[in-house]
Each structure stands twice: as structure tokens, then as C-alpha cells.
Amino acid sequence: MTDQHAENTSPVVLYSLDQFQVSISDEVKEHLTRPLQNLYATREEAVKHFQRMMDAMKRPPIQSVCRVNLIQSSREQVMEGIRESLQKWIISRGGDPEQMRVRVHPHPQLHDTILVDVIPKDTTATLDKTIVPPKSTDTTLFPHWPTREQMGWPMSHRAILCDRFCGEAVLRGSDIFVRGILLADVGIVAGEVVAVYAHLGDGRKVARGRKLEEYRGECLFLGLGTACCSRVDMFRWESGLGVTISPFPWDRAGPSMPPLSGILPNAMMPQNLPSIVVTHALQPEPNDTILDMCSAPGGKSLHLASWTNNQATIVACDRSRRKMIAAGETFRHAGATCITPLALDTTSCVLQLSQDAERKTVQQILSSAKPSTKDSLLDVKGFYPESFDRILTWSLTQSISGDSSNKL
Numbered sequence: 001m002t003d004q005h006a007e008n009t010s011p012v013v014l015y016s017l018d019q020f021q022v023s024i025s026d027e028v029k030e031h032l033t034r035p036l037q038n039l040y041a042t043r044e045e046a047v048k049h050f051q052r053m054m055d056a057m058k059r060p061p062i063q064s065v066c067r068v069n070l071i072q073s074s075r076e077q078v079m080e081g082i083r084e085s086l087q088k089w090i091i092s093r094g095g096d097p098e099q100m101r102v103r104v105h106p107h108p109q110l111h112d113t114i115l116v117d118v119i120p121k122d123t124t125a126t127l128d129k130t131i132v133p134p135k136s137t138d139t140t141l142f143p144h145w146p147t148r149e150q151m152g153w154p155m156s157h158r159a160i161l162c163d164r165f166c167g168e169a170v171l172r173g174s175d176i177f178v179r180g181i182l183l184a185d186v187g188i189v190a191g192e193v194v195a196v197y198a199h200l201g202d203g204r205k206v207a208r209g210r211k212l213e214e215y216r217g218e219c220l221f222l223g224l225g226t227a228c229c230s231r232v233d234m235f236r237w238e239s240g241l242g243v244t245i246s247p248f249p250w251d252r253a254g255p256s257m258p259p260l261s262g263i264l265p266n267a268m269m270p271q272n273l274p275s276i277v278v279t280h281a282l283q284p285e286p287n288d289t290i291l292d293m294c295s296a297p298g299g300k301s302l303h304l305a306s307w308t309n310n311q312a313t314i315v316a317c318d319r320s321r322r323k324m325i326a327a328g329e330t331f332r333h334a335g336a337t338c339i340t341p342l343a344l345d346t347t348s349c350v351l352q353l354s355q356d357a358e359r360k361t362v363q364q365i366l367s368s369a370k371p372s373t374k375d376s377l378l379d380v381k382g383f384y385p386e387s388f389d390r391i392l393t394w395s396l397t398q399s400i401s402g403d404s405s406n407k408l
């Protein structure tokens with residue numbers, strides 16, 4: 001973590017986005033800095049370049065990216081739908097569309113991709129540098145917690161703490177769902193403006209629903225939000241929105257990002273650019289037989305179906321049955337009829353060719369497989385070597401990229 005707070009002895013450490021640093025070991029730092037030295041005359045300059053990269057890593061990109069499902073819609077229709085939804089979002093949060101301009105534009109190279117950003121008129125006053133909301137002190141909110149101010153917590157607002165995964169989503173524009181909330185100040189009611197923090201450690205180690213007083217750890221200030229329900233409901237509900245995040249730059253850390261989940265759910269999907277370029281690089285053809293070896297939650301499989309307009313045979317595998325059942329639902333809603341979801345460990349899915357056995361094609365294997373009575377996923381054990389025209393693998397899983405995919 002950062003050095004700035006090395007001398008802080010409080011059991012709670014709050015960071016602003018500016019103070020926060022992504023930390024990596026010296027060995028990894030050295031390894032990553034070495035190639036940069038070829039670009040510069042001095043090592044010092046290479047180190048500075050590396051530091052700029054580390055600073056960029058903690059900030060979300062200033063644009064959101066969406067991919068259109070061309071099976072269901074056109075890029076123009078989706079762009080219009082996003083514009084309308086985001087205008088409504090700004091107005092519903094009490095904003096003025098003149099002050100917060102939403103730009104929805106086509107990606108200049110990728111024909112099925114849309115870029116979205118919000119350009120506020122005043123971008124100077126963000127909360128990047130602070131650990132509490134810039135409001136006057138109001139100690140009366142916390143008469144029973146004398147050490148609150150010393151611990152660094154805001155005195156002007158009650159606070160909630162979400163998990164790290166949720167905090168990353170907030171920085172990219174998401175609101176907070178109740179299951180992402182770890183702790184909250186006692187007394188929060190629906191409609192109350194609250195200070196939002198993200199826990200930087202492992203959320204599973206924080207006892208969810210305990211009082212904020214009991215929290216010990218490091219967290220990042222994200223800005224202000226409005227509670228959608230009381231504290232009691234935050235920890236009682238199984239699902240639903242817990243806190244909506246202010247869209248205004250003066251109320252939040254990081255850039256003003258719009259919430260895109262739930263907008264035109266089957267016609268488009270928010271997806272990162274590196275994921276989108278995979279299918280553009282693969283250039284699948286209609287009638288191709290394609291294997292996605294690590295498919296869940298299914299974003300790239302869906303892209304393949306959209307690209308080929310449902311004309312390919314796509315086998316989407318994941319070793320997690322639970323994830324593949326959910327992905328199957330997503331495929332169905334998106335109208336991606338050419339995808340067959342399978343629960344399969346793709347490190348051991350190459351069938352051996354024996355002399356007497358008939359070598360079945362992928363289509364033959366799929367059409368003769370029996371669906372499970374429990375979840376209707378097909379019971380398929382694997383495929384014969386050289387069955388696929390194109391294969392998507394997940395390079396992080398060495399055994400997958402290096403073993404089965406060479407054969408299939």
C-alpha cells in the first residue's frame with residue numbers, strides 16, 4: 001500500500017484515490033521496468049514512465065465501451081437507446097443535461113462497438129484528493145462514538161463500506177447492490193446521502209453487517225451516494241440496489257462514468273476493449289465450428305454468435321457447471337441460438353481415437369448427447385482431435401492453452 005500512511009497508527013486507514021497506489025513487489029517492478037529502459041536515455045526516465053503506468057492502473061478508463069449484439073439490434077439503435085437512458089439517468093439524479101453532456105459515439109475501427117463518456121462542464125472539483133466529503137463537521141450524528149473523528153471517518157455523513165470488487169465497479173460507473181455492502185453506519189435510512197468507501201483487502205475477512213466502529217483495515221474513499229434502503233434492509237435483502245452513486249464530478253472520486261448495466265440488456269453488453277478485439281482478431285466465418293474453452297460468463301462466445309449472425313456452431317465450455325447454467329440463460333435471452341453451453345473441463349476433453357470407434361464430428365456429438373434432467377446441459381465428454389476451425393482459450397491457464405487446444 002502507500003507510504004503516505006506508514007506512520008499512521010490508527011487501526012483504520014483511509015486513502016484518497018490520489019494517495020492510493022497499486023503495490024507490487026520490487027522484483028516484479030524491476031522486471032517490468034527493464035524493457036522500458038530501451039526507450040529512454042536514463043534509467044530515471046524509465047522509472048518515471050513505469051510510475052505513470054502504475055498511476056494509470058488505479059484509475060478507470062475515461063470512456064466506457066459497449067458491444068452491440070447484432071443478432072438483436074443495429075449499432076445506431078443501440079446508440080440511440082443508450083443516449084435516451086443516460087439523459088434520463090442525469091435528470092433522475094437531479095442533474096442538468098446541459099451541465100453533464102453524455103457522448104455516445106461509434107468506435108472508429110470496430111464496427112460493432114460503442115464508446116460512451118460523460119463530459120461535465122466543470123471537471124475541476126472532484127474528490128480525488130480527499131478521504132472525507134468536504135462538508136462542515138456535524139458531531140451530533142455520532143454522539144456515542146467519541147473516537148470516530150480521530151479514526152478519520154467523516155463527521156458530516158454516515159458511511160458505508162463496500163467490497164473491493166464492488167468498489168472497482170463504482171469507479172467504472174456502477175451503483176452499489178446490497179450484496180456488495182460489507183458494513184454501514186447505524187441509523188442509515190432510505191434517501192440519506194452517505195459517504196462511500198471500498199475495503200481494499202479481502203472482503204471475506206470482514207464480518208458483513210457488523211457496526212462500522214468494529215472495522216479494522218484499509219479503505220478508499222469513492223465519494224457520495226444515496227441510500228436506497230435502510231441499513232437493516234442492506235443486510236436483510238438478498239438482492240437489489242443499496243446505494244446509488246452521485247453522477248456529479250464534485251461528489252465523486254475518479255471520472256464521471258455512467259451506469260450501463262441493465263440498459264438494453266439483450267441488445268448490447270458493456271465489455272472491455274481487449275475482450276472485444278478477440279473476436280475481431282479471430283475473424284470467424286459463418287459455418288465455422290468454434291470452441292470457447294473458458295467461456296463463462298460468456299461475453300466472447302456471445303460476440304462470436306453476433307459476428308457470425310448465428311451461422312456458426314459455437315461450443316461454449318466452462319468447468320463450472322453453475323456458471324455455465326447462468327451463461328446458457330444469457331445466450332438464450334440474447335437470441336444466440338448457435339451456442340451450445342457445456343460444463344466441461346477443457347484440460348481433459350480430447351477424446352482418444354480408437355480403431356473401431358467412429359470419429360464423430362462436433363455436430364454429431366452434440367446432436368446425439370443427452371440433456372441432463374436437472375439443468376438440461378448436454379452430457380458431452382469431449383471432442384476428437386482437429387474438430388474445430390477456431391479455438392478461444394484463456395492464456396492464463398497454461399495447461400489449457402498449451403495442451404488440449406493444440407490437439408482440438
Ligand SMILES: C[S@@+](CC[C@H](N)C(=O)[O-])C[C@H]1O[C@@H](n2cnc3c(N)ncnc32)[C@H](O)[C@@H]1O
Binds near residue numbers: 275296300318320344
Ligand atoms: C476470465 S473467465 C473467462 C471469461 C470469458 N472468456 C468471457 O469472455 O466472458 C475464466 C473462466 O475460465 C474457467 N476455467 C478455468 N479453468 C478451466 C478449465 N480447465 N476448463 C474449463 N474452464 C475453465 C473458469 O471457471 C472461468 O469461468
